[in-house]
Amino acid sequence: EVHLLESGGGLVQPGGSLRLSCAASGFNFGSYAMSWVRQAPGKGLEWVSAISGYGLIFYADSVRGRFTISRDNSRNTLYLQMNSLSDEDMAVYYCAKVSEDASAGMGPHFDYWGQGTLVNVSS
Amino acid sequence: QSALTQPRSVSGSPGQSVSIACTGTGSDVGGYKFVSWYQQHPGKAPQLMIYDVSKRPSGVPDRFSGSKSANTASLTISGLQAEDEADYYCCSYGGINTFIFGGGTKVTVL
Numbered sequence: 001e002v003h004l005l006e007s008g009g010g011l012v013q014p015g016g017s018l019r020l021s022c023a024a025s026g027f028n029f030g031s032y033a034m035s036w037v038r039q040a041p042g043k044g045l046e047w048v049s050a051i052s053g054y055g056l057i058f059y060a061d062s063v064r065g066r067f068t069i070s071r072d073n074s075r076n077t078l079y080l081q082m083n084s085l086s087d088e089d090m091a092v093y094y095c096a097k098v099s100e101d102a103s104a105g106m107g108p109h110f111d112y113w114g115q116g117t118l119v120n121v122s123s
Numbered sequence: 124q125s126a127l128t129q130p131r132s133v134s135g136s137p138g139q140s141v142s143i144a145c146t147g148t149g150s151d152v153g154g155y156k157f158v159s160w161y162q163q164h165p166g167k168a169p170q171l172m173i174y175d176v177s178k179r180p181s182g183v184p185d186r187f188s189g190s191k192s193a194n195t196a197s198l199t200i201s202g203l204q205a206e207d208e209a210d211y212y213c214c215s216y217g218g219i220n221t222f223i224f225g226g227g228t229k230v231t232v233l
């Protein structure tokens with residue numbers, strides 16, 4: 001059974017930094033792209049960043065230059081380093097497994113999600 | 124890239140059908156066959172309901188169906204049930220390994 005467990009959220013002052021982690025189990029972690037998706041309180045979902053199994057990295061314009069996604073395939077763990085945080089970054093951050101099979105014509109989508117970790121940016 | 128456009132809310136009685144439209148541009152919804160839909164109950168994580176416009180993952184009831192025409196994708200829930208009351212989000216591949224979500228639609232079962 002696929003399981004994703006985020007951690008590292010909490011209260012941080014504007015301008016501060018935070019590092020999120022996502023521990024994965026139940027699948028061959030290194031073979032799949034992973035992503036971070038966030039949801040501000042009472043708002044919709046927003047894609048944040050993605051990393052392929054072999055380390056290709058992609059960011060939304062809203063976080064590029066401030067956030068860094070990474071992964072440790074030996075530890076089955078996904079990370080998100082967040083710097084220069086503002087109140088616009090306050091949200092529940094979900095990690096999600098990206099499923100895709102280009103050879104079968106299957107496009108990328110998020111087939112499993114963690115329960116999320118709350119990042120609260122406030123002075 | 125701007126969020127995809129969804130109606131804020133739709134409603135229907137049990138047993139009825141409701142549809143949710145998701146409108147984008149030729150650079151996202153219209154440019155790829157990679158639209159997915161997610162259901163989210165209050166306080167819970169999103170759950171995949173539809174991928175590749177119209178494919179259902181195992182375990183998703185067949186009353187959920189998806190389609191697409193030009194720059195607009197749609198999710199239809201047939202035979203609406205009480206447990207279908209939730210928020211629904213569309214998502215499109217936006218090219219270069221980016222994704223764009225819709226603003227979300229609240230489905231109310233009357």
